[in-house]
Amino acid sequence: MTPRFFISPDSLRHERVTLDAVVAHQVRHVLRLQAGDTILLLDNSGWEFEVELEAVGHDAVSGRVVDRRLAGGEPRLRLTLYQALLKADKFEWVLQKGTELGIAVFRPVLAEHCVRGDVSEGRMERWRRIVQEAAEQSRRGRVPSLHEPVSFAQAAQEAGQSGLSLIAHEQERGQSLRAWLSAHKAAPSLALFVGPEGGFSAGEMALAAQHGLAAVSLGPRILRAETAGLVAASAIFYETGEMG
Ligand code: SAM
Numbered sequence: 505m506t507p508r509f510f511i512s513p514d515s516l517r518h519e520r521v522t523l524d525a526v527v528a529h530q531v532r533h534v535l536r537l538q539a540g541d542t543i544l545l546l547d548n549s550g551w552e553f554e555v556e557l558e559a560v561g562h563d564a565v566s567g568r569v570v571d572r573r574l575a576g577g578e579p580r581l582r583l584t585l586y587q588a589l590l591k592a593d594k595f596e597w598v599l600q601k602g603t604e605l606g607i608a609v610f611r612p613v614l615a616e617h618c619v620r621g622d623v624s625e626g627r628m629e630r631w632r633r634i635v636q637e638a639a640e641q642s643r644r645g646r647v648p649s650l651h652e653p654v655s656f657a658q659a660a661q662e663a664g665q666s667g668l669s670l671i672a673h674e675q676e677r678g679q680s681l682r683a684w685l686s687a688h689k690a691a692p693s694l695a696l697f698v699g700p701e702g703g704f705s706a707g708e709m710a711l712a713a714q715h716g717l718a719a720v721s722l723g724p725r726i727l728r729a730e731t732a733g734l735v736a737a738s739a740i741f742y743e744t745g746e747m748g
Contacts, residue, residue, distance in 0.1 A: 506544050506554075507535055508640045510647050513547040519569050521545065521555055528565040531557070543567070550575055550645050575645030579746045582693040584609040585733050586659050588700035589618045592627065594730040596634055603638035603648050605737045606746060610635070611662075612653035617702030623653050656708050663695040664715030671697040671712045672732050673704060676721040681736060684720050685743045694740065698733040 509527045523531060531537045539560055545553045554571040585607050587598055599610060614621055623631075632650055639647045654662070663669040668691050670684065688694075697704075697717060704712070709719065722736055741747050 506542055507531075507537070508544040508546060508552070508643065510546045510548055510636055510640060513549065516545060516547045516553055516569070520558075521553075521567055521569060523565045523567075531565050532560055542570075546575055546645065548646050550578065552645070577643045577645040579606040579608075579741060579744075581691065581740070581744050581746065582608045583737060583740060584611060584663070584693070584695040585737065586611045586613050586663060586695060586697040587733050588613045588615040588656075588698060588704075588729065589620050589623070589653060590700060590729055591620065596631065598730050598733055599631055599634050599650070600638045601734050602737060603635050603644065604642040605734065606644075606741055607648055607737055608646075609649045609651065611651045611659060613656055613659045613697070614653055615656045615700050616705040616708060618700045619702075628652070656704075657711060659697070660708075660711050660715040660717060663697070664717060666695065667691075667693055669695040669697070669715075669717040670720050670736075671704070671709070671717045672699070672722055672736055673709060673719045674721070674726050676719045679718065679720050681720040681722055681739055682743070684718055685740060689744055696733065696736055696740070698736065699729060701729045 511524060511527055515521055515524065531543065537557055537560060539557050541557050543555050543557065545555050551572060552575040553569050555567040556570050557567040559566045585602055587610065589595060589612050602610065612623065635650050636647050668688060722732060727735055
């Protein structure tokens with residue numbers, strides 16, 4: 505499989521490309537590629553560039569663009585996951601697996617029952633790297649966006665204004681995710697809210713209803729907070745024909 509890397513669009517302005525230090529390290533020391541080998545570079549525009557390496561030296565790694573094509577790998581449905589903050593390792597799991605599944609935007613949410621409430625800039629940086637590496641590995645055409653955490657109230661308002669939105673609620677008895685999807689299969693974009701281990705509070709569910717978020721059940725079993733978003737995203741992409 506040809507190695508893939510997301511790089512800054514500025515590096516891809518010309519036919520000849522010099523790789524930044526991080527990608528150069530991967531090429532030279534990790535993959536041990538040589539002049540004449542091919543890599544794929546993506547600039548997050550939805551295009552991919554096939555590059556033949558010309559020089560793999562200590563000072564610089566450079567190559568020449570030999571082909572340019574649409575990257576593929578992006579679902580038609582733009583899914584935003586509003587995931588309540590979880591313990592760091594659980595949240596990282598959601599980011600990595602959610603990227604593999606095809607989630608386009610991650611929005612961490614500070615919900616009432618969250619056990620943690622702060623995310624340092626260093627941690628956001630680490631999370632961005634996790635998302636980028638997962639996007640490269642899973643052959644996404646774009647790196648999903650990871651936004652700064654927001655309060656539940658802000659998130660509900662934002663999602664309510666931007667279009668169709670769902671909130672997974674274990675106490676919902678009237679509407680299943682499946683039934684909701686059968687009526688909305690052609691939606692171009694969708695927001696999905698998933699709560700923390702302690703679940704959403706009654707106040708948050710009332711606010712969600714006020715902003716037009718549709719409450720859905722994911723079945724009679726209670727899923728862990730880090731499982732629910734991934735299961736719902738899989739079901740959504742399956743129902744919308746994105747899983748082969
Ligand atoms: N504390 C709650 C309880 O014990 O009943 C469980 C919360 S659950 C671990 C965490 C989140 O996953 C919920 O806020 C919800 O968004 C989602 N979730 C888990 N199971 C679900 C289900 N069967 N239907 C809908 N949402 C579910």
